[in-house]
Amino acid sequence: MVKSPITCESAEENLLTIHPTAKDFHYMWKRACDTAAKCIVEAKEYNKQRWDKSHMEPDFKEVDQVLVSTLNFNNIKGHKKIRDSFVGPFTIIELIGKNAVEEDKFPSRKKNPTPPEIVEVEDSPGPVSRIIRARKIRLNGKDKRQYLVRFKTQTADKDKELAEDAIPDGKIHLRRFRASRRTEQSHQ
Structure with a gap:
């Protein structure tokens, strides 16, 4: 016989018993929480395995030829579907970090070269x-x-x-x- 944790004001123990269905619910709840925690851990491991299988650390070296993604270029005009996905190839000059490199962008190889600075010629319109x-x-x-x-x-x-x-x-x-x-x- 299990007693409830409630005590009366007179400091005597309450002799009410916990209903058997409440004990079953507590057991069920504890099992559900344990199962959910186990599922979360398994899902994390599964997603990590999938990520690791399809993604590798890039092994860039200096003088390698690389393409640059145009996904985040905001200055390219025209429809998104018609644009080239990548531009290049560019030569790596220096490795800055794990995924960061300094590239050598030759003007002849630039897909979207920056136009020269506009100089306004003050031509007289005439008399x-x-x-x-x-x-x-x-x-x-x-x-x-x-x-x-x-x-x-x-x-x-x-x-x-x-x-x-x-x-x-x-x-x-x-x-x-x-x-x-x-x-x-x-x-x-």
């Missing part, structure tokens, strides 16, 4: 054809006038907003522009 319109803008708390300028032998998409002092032969073209605005206003 001014006419001033199309004026607008007033506020820069650093001061009102400034800018003029939309069209250049000879250029299309409308090449028009530029320029300040008065930046327009080539600005005085002549501004005089014509103001005169044309006066005549337009007088005709209205």
Whole structure:
């Protein structure tokens, strides 16, 4: 006869017995916990064996030719399925760690070479054809006038907003522009 661990306030032992089904449940619970722990250990061992069977430590040496995966390259444009999975081969110059190497990337072998630095050539668009319109803008708390300028032998998409002092032969073209605005206003 098993007694419960509960004691009464009078410090006398409680003489209630534990029901047999509760004892069976405790035994069942303990067996289930032991079985689960054993299954977890076996699963870890099984997964480790599978991993070890299919994965080997790379044995890179200097001057070996290797391919580089493009999986994590974010700068390659185009659809993912059409991209090459690997680029190279590249020559290993130095071993840095277990999986890290320094490679020799020849420009002729690069799959995606970095483009040269873009240098903007300030080509003059040519002589001014006419001033199309004026607008007033506020820069650093001061009102400034800018003029939309069209250049000879250029299309409308090449028009530029320029300040008065930046327009080539600005005085002549501004005089014509103001005169044309006066005549337009007088005709209205």
